[in-house]
Amino acid sequence: MNSQPTTPAPSTDQLWQRYQPWRRMAEWGFWIVSYLVGAATNSVTALMDIRRAGLDFAAWEPAVWEWSSHLVALALVPAVLWYTRRFPLHFDTWRRNLPWLAVGSVGWSLLHIAGMVALRKAVYVTQGYHYDGGPWERTFLYEYLKDVRQFAGLVVLIEGYRLLIRRLQGEASLLAPADDAPLPDQPERPERFLVRKLGKEFLIAAAEVEWLQAAGNYVNLHVRGRDYPLRTTMAAIESQLDPARFVRVHRSYIVNLDCVGEIEPLDTGDARIAMRDGMQIPCSRTYRDALRPERRAA
Structure with a gap:
């Protein structure tokens, strides 16, 4: 029986070099696909929940809610990437940077709410409707309770990916x-x-x-x-x-x-x-x- 020569599996360095030209496309592709798929699937499930509850909403309204939220969140990804570089969540920095990340979650939520409300109002006007999100204080509290979890998930995902990249490329x-070496003056x-x-x-x-x-x-x-x-x-x-x-x-x-x-x-x-x-x-x-x-x- 003739044995076929086996092709050696590519090394980690070879995989890293292959990934490098596609890295930026892969990273942004991940964010874009994730948010677009999330907007589409959430629109369908929201409409199903509305029909099951017998609520009086037009079929396009839940789509506007979900797409406005996801598109604004996608637009804020570069800001989150920059902010987490400024205040990284590492084992030796988390105590110092965690309060700053908490402040960042508030700012992220404010921008997210303002952006999606503006988009919803614009779409509702084109349909001859008026969008009313309710009192600002209650709207912010309600949305922030959801946004802080999303922001925390983004931070963990980003830092986890960066940790993996550092392990692959080397640190x-x-x-x-030496322990017995004298400390230099300079x-x-x-x-x-x-x-x-x-x-x-x-x-x-x-x-x-x-x-x-x-x-x-x-x-x-x-x-x-x-x-x-x-x-x-x-x-x-x-x-x-x-x-x-x-x-x-x-x-x-x-x-x-x-x-x-x-x-x-x-x-x-x-x-x-x-x-x-x-x-x-x-x-x-x-x-x-x-x-x-x-x-x-x-």
Whole structure:
């Protein structure tokens, strides 16, 4: 009997590389499909409940209620993504950020209610009706009791997905000093970063980092086409990097000068940096002087 050669299963790195070109489409596709399917199915079940209860509503009204709610919630997804980057819900930050997330749920609910009420009023006018949501205080309390659960679900879903992404792409940290090592008077310059990925650990030389980008409470280390999130701030990591090699060019970017291809001045006084791998990085006028050799030598 002839045995056919088996094709090895793709590695995690291969799956990650395949997913990267489709990542943005997959993420937004998930939100769009989820809310559109939710609006359609909820419209049908709401109409069935109204008919079962014998209530006097036109067939189009529950569809307007559900679609207005889901479309406004979909439009608010970018705001929730931004807010959760500003106040992430992690094991070491949840006590500090949970009150801010509670405040965010109120703001999200207010925007959600205002948007869906405005849409409903507009549609009702086209049908020759008047939409009355009732007293504002009672409407807000009723809707907020539903919205706070939806907002909490969004936060948990977003943070869970981000945790999965960090595990797949790897997460960097500074190498911890030995227990018996004396504490330095000034921050030491790391020669290597420790990267954890799917239960394995790797060492990345600091000189291999091509650029760094601020991302909320993280700084992404870009190395050979991959981003490794490091839990720190730009100011903290900048003070630890070799200033002869790494230069701050923007409030959100630090570049490795060995990886810079060319610098293109812009009419605004800013500049555009072309890295050797083709990446375009902004350089603000505030930091342009740092790229001059005489300033770095000083």
